[in-house]
Amino acid sequence: MVSAALYDCLEFGISSPRLLTRLTAAIAQQLQVDWVCLRVDLSPSQSLTETWPTNLADVNLVLPQEFHPDICTYTDLRHTPYHALMAQGLEAIATVPLPAQQAQGYLWLGCQSQTLPQINTLEALRPPLQLALGILAQQNRIVNCQQYQQAQREIQQLIDEIQDTQKLFQAASTQLQTIFGVEQGGILLLKSANPLRQRQEPDPTDTLELKSSWSELPTQWSLQDCELCQVAWQKAPLVWVIADTTTHPWQSPLLGSPVRSLLFAPLMGGQLSSQHSQPVLGFVILAQRSPRQWLPEEIQTMASIAHQLGRTMIHHQALRQVQSLVEERTSQLKWSLEVQAKLSQQMRHQIQQLRHLNRLKDDFLSTVSHELNTPLATMKLAIKMLKQPGRSPEKQRTYLNILDQELNRESKLIHDLLQLQQAEASEFALKPQRLALGPALSELVQKFQDRWTPLKQLQFHLRFKPKALSTKLQFETDPEQFLNAMSELLTNAGKYATPKSNVTLSVEYLGRSPARIQIRLCNDGAAIHTEEQSQIFDKFRRGTGATAQAIPGTGLGLALVKTIVEHLEGSITVSSDPNPHRNDYRTCFLLDFPQAIAGF
Known part of the structure; x- marks a missing residue:
């Protein structure tokens, strides 16, 4: 009853x-x-x-x-x-x-x-x-769950509305304190000379910079001086929580204020996954003055929010670099205008040059915007589809694969931009040493043979002239940068080559004075027209054959190759001639290096 x-x-x-x-x-x-x-x-x-x-x-x-x-x-x-x-x-x-x-x-x-x-x-x-x-x-x-979903939407709204990173961090910290009902919160940014190294022992130069109104704490301290931060750094990308800090004698500047419970959500420089190799950009921290058992829903929500903020940091950094490049081109434009006013006899030439620079600037902005936003748009759509209920595991895997591919595409673009920027600014130091060309190129060619044979049935050939040099010829160079350039050229050869055709890599030592080493890479495929050959090494410049066939790429590879070759004191040229009795062209890239870095 x-x-x-x-x-x-x-x-x-x-x-x-x-x-x-x-x-x-x-x-x-x-x-x-x-x-x-x-x-x-x-x-x-x-x-x-x-x-x-x-x-x-x-x-x-x-x-x-x-x-x-x-x-x-x-x-x-x-x-x-x-x-x-x-x-x-x-x-x-x-x-x-x-x-x-x-x-x-x-x-x-x-x-x-x-x-x-x-x-x-x-x-x-x-x-x-x-x-x-x-x-x-x-x-x-x-x-x-509804509250945490609303929290993520509110943080995303802040990201969309606030473009200044410092102001975004302040607003996000305040919002998170309100959402999770904690007394303190903030964002710690990790400043490291080598963020990509393995996370075992902190470098003495690694520092943490606090971005919040947490007035009881210093604004900056060393990672080595904070045990709590070191543990969170090593556990990343997992969220680390401490229900009660008094259970262990921690040494940390964070305990300079009356804090009993902490949550560390790492800001990762990559996709939301459990990969330990991703760089740590910093942490989102929530602190409470009383012990607290953090719920799994709270931990999961903070992981998602930290991923949102970490991805935004990378996006803002890329945009700042783009803005820097635009400002550089704008500065050149102003300088050209001043020269035009002083040198009236060269007015026509200067006007043509300014128009060319302006067109390059517009093309550059358009291409960068497209290449940065297209993967993001695709990822947003895939995430939206994943959120819809009733999706089968097969559909979920499909959308997850799309997310992974587009994130890799975005990461490669940003990586190429950064590496090209460093190369153009001469910020990376060469490490010259002797490289045996025969074994190194044989291994590289075999790698691409294994990659492209299942896809397009291509045949890669490596030839030396004279043939006896295949085991003797050595090359004084930076092996990593040289092989990066050759790998980029072989990648292009595979992408643009006609299926079931040959790709030939020839190495020739020219003993006449002055002696040189010439490396020639040839493939059969789409033409690079004569008017395009002088521009093919410009950033974001792609041939009409690539765009017509919708071959994926960023237009940064050849620009990076040319920069590396020039840093290695060499030169690179391209030629593209029609094949007799065929509908495609024979395209060859010729790398020429001085005798001073060739030997036996």
């Missing part, structure tokens, strides 16, 4: 406070008791309590230190934790623990006499109440 009345209270869609009110009133009515209190612990930091009658709602109840499932009755309250209830006219108390899978709770029943319901009657209360706890826990989980 009692359990049936409680089951009747379990109505679908009813709010949590109303459900507790109905349950306590039904228990009081069915059992004829004078006081009922129902407490539900949804999480370590979140609970709901309802009392009947409501005028006894302010009574403080002492919870056991450990949860015990046994029902207890007290007919003499004088020496019990419930002696304060005697002032309310109660003489007997029964406690009914309510263990459940997703939550737990307590039910207290009080009588103004020493007559309590029988134990079997109290046991009958447990099944419907445990079902009610499950409903409340599920409702709470839904509410939390």
Whole structure:
């Protein structure tokens, strides 16, 4: 009878406070008791309590230190934790623990006499109440998920509205404190001379810079001086939480303020995954002055938000570099205008040059914008499709593959931009040493043979002239940069070659004075027209054959190759001639290096 009345209270869609009110009133009515209190612990930091009658709602109840499932009755309250209830006219108390899978709770029943319901009657209360706890826990989980999804949308809105990185960090820190109900929060940026190295021991030069209004802390400190930060750095890309900092003697500037609980969400320089090799850009930190058990939903949400902010940092860095390049071209344009005013006799030439520079600037901006935004648009669409319910595992894998491909495309573009910028600014130092050309090129050619044979049935050939040099010829160069340039050329040869054709790599030592080494790479495929050959090494410049056939690429590869070859004191040229009795062209790239770096 009692359990049936409680089951009747379990109505679908009813709010949590109303459900507790109905349950306590039904228990009081069915059992004829004078006081009922129902407490539900949804999480370590979140609970709901309802009392009947409501005028006894302010009574403080002492919870056991450990949860015990046994029902207890007290007919003499004088020496019990419930002696304060005697002032309310109660003489007997029964406690009914309510263990459940997703939550737990307590039910207290009080009588103004020493007559309590029988134990079997109290046991009958447990099944419907445990079902009610499950409903409340599920409702709470839904509410939390909605709140965390809203939090991610709010952070994304800040990212969309605020272009200044410093202001974005300040606004995001404040918003996260409000969302998660913590006293302090901030963003730590990691400044490292070598962010791509393995995360084992911190470099003495690695520093952390705090971006928030956390006035109790210094704005900068060394990674070596912060044990907490080192652990978070080594655990990245996983989110690391500390429920209570007093359980371990940590040494950290973060403990200069009264902090008891911390959450570290790493800002990663790559896709959202568990790869330990990605560089750590910094951390999003949440801090609370009391111990706190962080929920899995909170940890997962912070991981997603940190990924949003990390991706935005990389995007802003790329945009700043693009802006720097634009400012450089704009400066050149202004200088050209000044020269035009002073040198009127060269006016026509200067006007043509300015038009050319302006066209390059527009092409550059258009191409960079397209290449940066196209993968992002595709990734956003794939994420939107993944969020839709009912997607099959096969569809999910398809969209995840799309995300991975587009992220790799974005990463390669940014990597090529950075490497090209460093090369043009002469910021990378060459490491010359002797390289045996025969073994090095043989290994490289075999690698591309294995790659392109299944795709296009291409045949790669390596030839030396004289042939005896294949095992003797050595090359004084930077092996890494030289092989990077050759790898880029072989990649292009594979992409643009006609299926089932030959790709030939020839090495010739010209002994006549002055002696030189010439490396020639030839393939059969689309033409590079004469008017394009002088521009093919410009950044973002692609031939009409590549665009007409929709062959993927960024237009940075040959620009990077030319820069590397020139740093190695060589030169590179291109030729493209029609093949007799065929519809394609023979395209050859010729690399010429001086005798000073050739030897046996």
